[in-house]
Amino acid sequence: MNLTISCLQINIAFGDPEKNFKQVSQEIEKTVITSKPDIIVLPELWTTGYDLTRLDEIADENGAVSMKFLSELAKKYSVNLVGGSIAKKVKENVTNTMFTFNREGHLIHEYSKAHLFQLMDEHLYLKGGNKTGLFTLENIPSAGMICYDIRFPEWLRAHTTKGAQVLYVVAEWPLARLYHWRSLLIARAIENQCYVVACNRAGADLKNAFAGHSMIIDPWGEIIAEGSEEPETITAEIDLNKVIEVRKQIPIFNDRRKELYD
Numbered sequence: 001m002n003l004t005i006s007c008l009q010i011n012i013a014f015g016d017p018e019k020n021f022k023q024v025s026q027e028i029e030k031t032v033i034t035s036k037p038d039i040i041v042l043p044e045l046w047t048t049g050y051d052l053t054r055l056d057e058i059a060d061e062n063g064a065v066s067m068k069f070l071s072e073l074a075k076k077y078s079v080n081l082v083g084g085s086i087a088k089k090v091k092e093n094v095t096n097t098m099f100t101f102n103r104e105g106h107l108i109h110e111y112s113k114a115h116l117f118q119l120m121d122e123h124l125y126l127k128g129g130n131k132t133g134l135f136t137l138e139n140i141p142s143a144g145m146i147c148y149d150i151r152f153p154e155w156l157r158a159h160t161t162k163g164a165q166v167l168y169v170v171a172e173w174p175l176a177r178l179y180h181w182r183s184l185l186i187a188r189a190i191e192n193q194c195y196v197v198a199c200n201r202a203g204a205d206l207k208n209a210f211a212g213h214s215m216i217i218d219p220w221g222e223i224i225a226e227g228s229e230e231p232e233t234i235t236a237e238i239d240l241n242k243v244i245e246v247r248k249q250i251p252i253f254n255d256r257r258k259e260l261y262d
């Protein structure tokens with residue numbers, strides 16, 4: 001089975017959800033017309049950016065506005081949306097949460113970032129999630145991960161041992177650690193023998209310049225699409241047979257010695 005996937009590597013207006021909703025709506029429309037993807041992926045915290053001190057004001061109450069927005073666009077354009085992540089407010093807590101919608105506009109999964117990134121103050125303002133990233137999209141077992149999560153190979157492995165063949169990573173990864181971003185994503189694809197579809201943001205806020213370099217990587221670890229540092233959309237076709245072929249060629253999932261690991 002083949003699927004065409006686009007990552008919207010946008011610049012995000014700091015603390016300005018209205019502007020970001022408008023931009024994302026325009027970019028989705030443009031991408032549907034030009035690339036006709038089956039799946040569109042957005043970056044991390046795309047409604048607010050890292051304006052964490054103002055989350056009380058700008059986080060989305062129960063995620064309601066973002067969910068309605070994503071659901072309507074998915075249905076309108078008959079496209080699956082891995083909706084990046086948004087700051088979701090539930091009572092006194094805010095989570096960094098990804099919503100995935102299918103072509104009919106139905107919410108099929110919600111995942112909140114499990115590992116909070118202290119270097120960008122997430123632990124001071126956000127609550128970590130503790131639920132699985134696993135979901136099935138277009139009949140393909142898949143999983144969602146958010147940025148810093150990729151530094152925890154055991155977390156991604158917990159999803160591929162349960163069947164995930166595509167890992168969607170949404171991010172606001174700084175340029176200062178571009179080498180880590182590229183290396184970790186390639187390693188995660190090779191060691192899990194799966195597709196990695198990683199959507200990062202471009203641009204800068206007051207504290208960080210962001211790396212761009214969204215990537216789509218095949219189960220052999222080869223990069224089949226990669227962005228520059230600038231805002232742009234990358235698109236590639238993935239072939240799910242390749243996951244099966246690579247896993248047959250080097251059967252790491254059968255060769256694991258679980259009894260040796262903690």
Ligand SMILES: NC(=O)CCC(=O)C(=O)O
Binds near residue numbers: 044117177
């Ligand atoms: N938004 C993030 O989680 C950034 C993670 C990051 O920059 C890292 O080096 O890890």
